[in-house]
Amino acid sequence: MNLSEKILDSGVVGAGGGGFPTHVKASSKVEFLLANGAECEPLIHKDYEIMLNFPSEIVSGMELMLSATGSKHGYFGIKLKNEKAIDRIEPLLKGKNISLTGLGDFYPSGDEYELVYEATKRLIPAGGIPLNVGCVVNNVETFYNIYKASKGESVTQKFLCVTGAVKKPSSFFTPVGTSFRELIAFAGGTTTSDFGIFVGGVMMGSLTFDLDEVVTKTTAGLIILPKNHYLIQRKNQPEHNWHRIGKSACDQCSYCTEFCPRYLLGYDVQPHKVMRSLGFTKTGEAVWNQMAELCCACGLCTLYACPEDLFPKEACDRAKVEMRKSGTKYIQQKPVIVHPMKNGRRVPLKQLINKLRLKEYDYHTPYTSASPDPASVKIMLKQHAGQPSKAIVKTGQHVSLGERIASVPDDSLGANIHSSIEGMVTEVTDTFIRIKH
Numbered sequence: 001m002n003l004s005e006k007i008l009d010s011g012v013v014g015a016g017g018g019g020f021p022t023h024v025k026a027s028s029k030v031e032f033l034l035a036n037g038a039e040c041e042p043l044i045h046k047d048y049e050i051m052l053n054f055p056s057e058i059v060s061g062m063e064l065m066l067s068a069t070g071s072k073h074g075y076f077g078i079k080l081k082n083e084k085a086i087d088r089i090e091p092l093l094k095g096k097n098i099s100l101t102g103l104g105d106f107y108p109s110g111d112e113y114e115l116v117y118e119a120t121k122r123l124i125p126a127g128g129i130p131l132n133v134g135c136v137v138n139n140v141e142t143f144y145n146i147y148k149a150s151k152g153e154s155v156t157q158k159f160l161c162v163t164g165a166v167k168k169p170s171s172f173f174t175p176v177g178t179s180f181r182e183l184i185a186f187a188g189g190t191t192t193s194d195f196g197i198f199v200g201g202v203m204m205g206s207l208t209f210d211l212d213e214v215v216t217k218t219t220a221g222l223i224i225l226p227k228n229h230y231l232i233q234r235k236n237q238p239e240h241n242w243h244r245i246g247k248s249a250c251d252q253c254s255y256c257t258e259f260c261p262r263y264l265l266g267y268d269v270q271p272h273k274v275m276r277s278l279g280f281t282k283t284g285e286a287v288w289n290q291m292a293e294l295c296c297a298c299g300l301c302t303l304y305a306c307p308e309d310l311f312p313k314e315a316c317d318r319a320k321v322e323m324r325k326s327g328t329k330y331i332q333q334k335p336v337i338v339h340p341m342k343n344g345r346r347v348p349l350k351q352l353i354n355k356l357r358l359k360e361y362d363y364h365t366p367y368t369s370a371s372p373d374p375a376s377v378k379i380m381l382k383q384h385a386g387q388p389s390k391a392i393v394k395t396g397q398h399v400s401l402g403e404r405i406a407s408v409p410d411d412s413l414g415a416n417i418h419s420s421i422e423g424m425v426t427e428v429t430d431t432f433i434r435i436k437h
């Protein structure tokens with residue numbers, strides 16, 4: 001098997017949150033390969049911890065991908081503030097045709113468009129992907145999984161951090177399918193009785209109150225916050241409230257656009273114009289919706305820029321849905337030219353954390369080699385971009401750790417799924433497989 005086939009076999013997908021099946025990237029031919037170790041979501045430090053503790057696996061995974069993609073050079077993107085991780089990674093790059101790309105501590109320096117520009121000075125065409133400018137980007141944990149796949153090991157564990165209002169903020173591996181309840185217990189339990197859980201981050205992640213939700217191959221971490229925290233109060237409003245308030249209170253100051261990282265890179269994203277669509281329910285809406293097409297949903301406009309605490313990011317989300325429904329696509333005509341104020345308007349992470357009222361939760365999440373040992377796991381059949389996987393096991397069947405339990409449907413984009421514990425299949429549905437020890 002070549003590397004792409006091994007990766008497909010092992011079910012590797014983008015571990016940074018995107019979940020794009022990695023075998024597709026491994027079979028492309030590009031000029032540059034980038035490792036994304038930027039990790040800019042406030043409070044999430046799992047990439048830092050995996051770089052600190054598993055540097056040689058990550059760099060080996062990168063070397064394997066360099067050769068599979070025929071890349072002439074690799075760039076390892078990492079924040080300059082993460083000196084300890086740099087000390088572990090940098091010596092391993094010597095003589096390997098990979099250089100370190102030191103990044104500032106800004107949000108969102110991990111956006112692929114940003115990272116590709118920082119490393120190569122190439123601008124991805126509007127609406128395009130890194131491949132369009134000869135690049136492939138993978139999260140550092142994905143490189144770890146690529147290395148494991150090359151040794152025949154499937155993705156059965158997820159590296160993540162649990163932090164916020166918990167007694168022992170930490171980073172660790174856990175079986176895919178572990179419930180949030182068990183993750184929180186493993187992190188010592190909560191320090192508050194009434195709480196919400198941000199999954200994957202407060203900026204781009206989702207909010208849940210359901211402890212029975214489970215870890216997937218893309219879960220970067222859980223941030224537990226008291227239910228009365230500002231961020232939960234904001235996020236937990238009904239959607240119609242976001243848009244109703246925005247319709248009447250937006251004064252078109254355009255700060256949301258002026259701070260938008262995609263706008264500053266030269267893309268035609270203008271959330272203040274999208275906000276106008278909230279007031280044009282009969283005509284004109286479609287015109288303003290177009291200005292959301294290239295939004296990467298980083299959340300900066302809603303959670304940092306808007307002085308009125310409105311929801312321009314959510315207006316962009318809504319606009320994108322409307323555009324998809326109507327089958328329209330906005331194609332930027334003007335050339336992509338970096339805004340002259342880009343560097344001056346970048347948002348330091350510390351400033352963002354203060355604004356989000358998270359300073360008191362800004363902990364280290366040290367790696368622990370122990371792992372939760374759940375009595376049962378619920379393994380979702382859709383944990384990746386593309387089509388859901390198809391179960392190939394039946395209720396009552398015994399499965400071993402790492403055994404394939406679901407496969408990519410023929411000729412579609414997707415990823416194989418493997419059992420994360422040894423045990424008995426107790427439930428198979430269209431959306432998940434449950435396995436008990």
Ligand code: SF4
Nearest residue numbers: 250252253254256306
């Ligand atoms: S920053 Fe807020 S008030 Fe200003 S234009 Fe954007 S949404 Fe409206």
Ligand code: SF4
Nearest residue numbers: 260295296298299301
């Ligand atoms: S969420 Fe807001 S700031 Fe981020 S890319 Fe979209 S419009 Fe720009």
